[in-house]
Amino acid sequence: MIVCHCQCITDHDINAAIDWMRASDPKTIVTPGKVFRSLGKRADCGDCMTLFLDTMRANANLEVPPDLQNLRPQHRKDKTSCKATPRSSNT
């Protein structure tokens, strides 16, 4: 199935690119831009992005490597009060 009509990219091309990237570097984070570049192409109109991403998400090799997951700091549970001093009013 053709996913990107501007660049004639099929779902097979996308899956092959993801599988190749994962095999060559298990820690890589696969992005749509990397898939386009690995195929020697670049996005044109961008109308395919929804289907492009859905196709990528269906590939089991898209998953972020376990040691790179949860790198974002968790929300702080201790809500400290605001340290700003209250404004003095002249009223």
Ligand code: FES
């Ligand atoms: S349809 Fe993919 S860039 Fe236009």
